[in-house]
Amino acid sequence: MLTVLPGRDVTGDAWIGETFAAVSRVPVGSRGPVVWPFTPYYSGNPFQAVLYGGFADRSMVAAPAFRVGDLLRGTDGWPADLPLVVHLHWLNQVLAGASSAAAAGAAVDEHSRLLDTLTARGAKLVWTVHNALPHDTAFEAQEVRLREEVLARADLVHVMSPLTAELVSPWFTLPADRTYRCDHPGYQGVYPDWVSALEARSRLRIPEGSVALLVTGALKPYKGLLDLLDAVDVVNAAAPQGIVLVVAGASDGAPETERFLARAYLHPAVRVLPGKVAESDFQVLLRGTDVVALPYRRSLNSGVLALALTFGKPVLLPSGSGSAPVVAADPGAAFLYDAEAGPEALVAALRSLLGADLAAAQVAAAAAGRRIDRATVAGRFADDLRGWADTGHLPRDHAEALPVDEPPS
The missing domain is CATH 3.40.50.2000 (Glycogen Phosphorylase B;)
Known part of the structure; x- marks a missing residue:
């Protein structure tokens, strides 16, 4: 699952050390490891820890990074025989510091350049669509172009609602042949629950x-x-x-x-x-x-x-x-x-x-x-994406695969 404790430095040398230490812990005889950097990493939000909860059992190393740029040093000279998948989550951070439309446009260009550098090093790109646009969007045209640039480069687009393509369509179009759906997981066992x-x-x-x-x-x-x-x-x-x-x-x-x-x-x-x-x-x-x-x-x-x-x-x-x-x-x-x-x-x-x-x-x-049980959804997600990383075949969509539920006896 996560390779660092909240609050630890996950940039530069620390990121390299933590990531390869986790790779070394993958059991001998299991499937070869896949390194899965994800960004941005929000230590105060349990979503990512829950989503990647099934990764370790599939020899997948979820490696948090605060920014895309933090991955550049850690992936320079990346081993050709070690699969690398960079997973993008919320994109609001990219334009967060922009004070003008021109600065926002430059930030989009720089982000695209960073992604191109990572893919040139052999990385595959995955993007999870959390929202259509940031809720406090200041530069809508640039936010839209940012998503279009990410979609042009993404090998896989993960959505959690079957309505995603429809709801984002006023701003951008999802590629149907690269879009995969798996539910937002629940939070079973994450929070205390003993108060009546x-x-x-x-x-x-x-x-x-x-x-x-x-x-x-x-x-x-x-x-x-x-x-x-x-x-x-x-x-x-x-x-x-x-x-x-x-x-x-x-x-x-x-x-x-x-x-x-x-x-x-x-x-x-x-x-x-x-x-x-x-x-x-x-x-x-x-x-x-x-x-x-x-x-x-x-x-x-x-x-x-x-x-x-x-x-x-x-x-x-x-x-x-x-x-x-x-x-x-x-x-x-x-x-x-x-x-x-x-x-x-x-x-x-x-x-x-x-x-x-x-x-x-x-x-x-x-x-x-x-x-949307936490363990069930995390297991599906890990199985599907491990299979995709190994074969390149698009994972199945779970929109029609939800289990028929029965009340506990």
């Missing part, structure tokens, strides 16, 4: 009889927070304390986010836990609430949705979300609404929560969570 629902609701001060709605993760305008709060007010006007909104996460500082928080702090139906959520606190949030709200204005994949299903919590989300197919086989796991129909659709969805069978919804959500 009764204790969690007490800690969050949820009144008896109220439906507790959770918003968590980074607080950003695209997540529709003000829209959600407006809808809660409409519903609670007719059913006082019908819905309690729990908000936990760090603000991005955007004016819209700050306006939301200014209202939320003073709102009797809102509980605000500001700042990054501690790992031990996710269990309180998820055991103490009834439904996880994802009223995002634009969404392709959602780690929060995977986390909600891991804890057996139903979700509230737009029917056009890229995450909607995750719960399609278990309809009770989601309360869907048509975001294009206007604010009243969200209000109606919230009203439906007041009379819903939430216990049944949790059973459905738990079933959906088992479909």
Whole structure:
């Protein structure tokens, strides 16, 4: 799996040493190792550790790097008999420091040059499409060109939603002959889970009889927070304390986010836990609430949705979300609404929560969570990509290969 501990230097000589030490630990007699650098590496996000959870058993060395440029020194003179696959994740870092369109364009050119250098050294390229464009895009034309340049060079494009090609089509086109789908994995076993629902609701001060709605993760305008709060007010006007909104996460500082928080702090139906959520606190949030709200204005994949299903919590989300197919086989796991129909659709969805069978919804959500079980998805991903690295054959798409779930006896 990972070859360094969080916080360790993964650039230059340290990267070379850690990577080849991991290669040396591949058991003799097993398949030859494949070195799999991935970038950018975010040590505070468990997604990559979960995604690569099956790699070690397939003699694949997942080697984190913070930036594409950090791989140049480590791959100079790369052994011809040691397969090298560079896996790109989020691309927002590439243009993050650009202060003008010209600077953004130059950053795209430099990134493309770095990729060309890596491929000239024998590396294959894989890109996971996490979102269409960064949610806080400043230079849209350059962000689009960046993705087009990556797609022109990528040997394999990994998507997690079957709606990806459709949802990104206003900006770029995915190559069907090089696109592979495997689900966003769940987070089973990643976070503590010993707090009871009764204790969690007490800690969050949820009144008896109220439906507790959770918003968590980074607080950003695209997540529709003000829209959600407006809808809660409409519903609670007719059913006082019908819905309690729990908000936990760090603000991005955007004016819209700050306006939301200014209202939320003073709102009797809102509980605000500001700042990054501690790992031990996710269990309180998820055991103490009834439904996880994802009223995002634009969404392709959602780690929060995977986390909600891991804890057996139903979700509230737009029917056009890229995450909607995750719960399609278990309809009770989601309360869907048509975001294009206007604010009243969200209000109606919230009203439906007041009379819903939430216990049944949790059973459905738990079933959906088992479909994206961490070990199962990581095993599929590792098997498929090891096979692709060995043969060049495109892995099978798992869109139609989700297991038929049965409730535990």
